[in-house]
Amino acid sequence: MFDENKAKGIMVAALLAAQDAAEKQDKELGDENLRGFDCGFAWVRFKGNSAFARFMKKYHADMVSNDYPSGKTIWYSRLHNVPTQSVSVHEAAVKAFVEVWSAHNVDLGWSSRLD
Numbered sequence: 001m002f003d004e005n006k007a008k009g010i011m012v013a014a015l016l017a018a019q020d021a022a023e024k025q026d027k028e029l030g031d032e033n034l035r036g037f038d039c040g041f042a043w044v045r046f047k048g049n050s051a052f053a054r055f056m057k058k059y060h061a062d063m064v065s066n067d068y069p070s071g072k073t074i075w076y077s078r079l080h081n082v083p084t085q086s087v088s089v090h091e092a093a094v095k096a097f098v099e100v101w102s103a104h105n106v107d108l109g110w111s112s113r114l115d
Contacts, residue, residue, distance in 0.1 A: 002051030002055065007052075010106075011059075013100050014097045014101055015097070017097065017100050018094070019079070019080045019082075021080075021093050021095065021096035022092055023080070023082055025086075025088055026082045026084055026089045029086060037114075038085075038086045038087050038114075040085070040090065040112055040114040042076045042087060042090035042093070042111070042112035043094060044079075044108055045071055045108065045110060046073075046107070046109070047071055047072075047107070048066075048067075048071050062078075063078040074097070079093045079094060087112055087114060087115075094112070095110060097110075
């Protein structure tokens with residue numbers, strides 16, 4: 001059973017983990033101008049008919065985008081505010097977000113691509 005009140009707390013923890021992971025990865029990479037060609041995107045994927053999707057639609061609809069054909073996504077830019085194009089920073093954020101939810105048996109995935 002998906003508990004919305006518990007999910008609210010998990011969401012706070014997941015967003016904090018995503019921000020922390022992005023900041024850590026950004027710091028490890030150093031100067032943005034010396035990183036090379038690591039520009040890209042990352043996102044969280046989940047089924048559009050899941051309890052998590054209903055929770056997101058109810059409480060965080062502004063974070064969710066449609067994903068073909070019936071899934072949903074949350075783009076990295078909704079998970080952290082580190083000013084970078086580095087895909088590894090975005091990946092760190094989405095991985096951390098997914099890991100927090102996965103620890104609570106919520107089935108999420110993630111993807112990324114270079115730009």
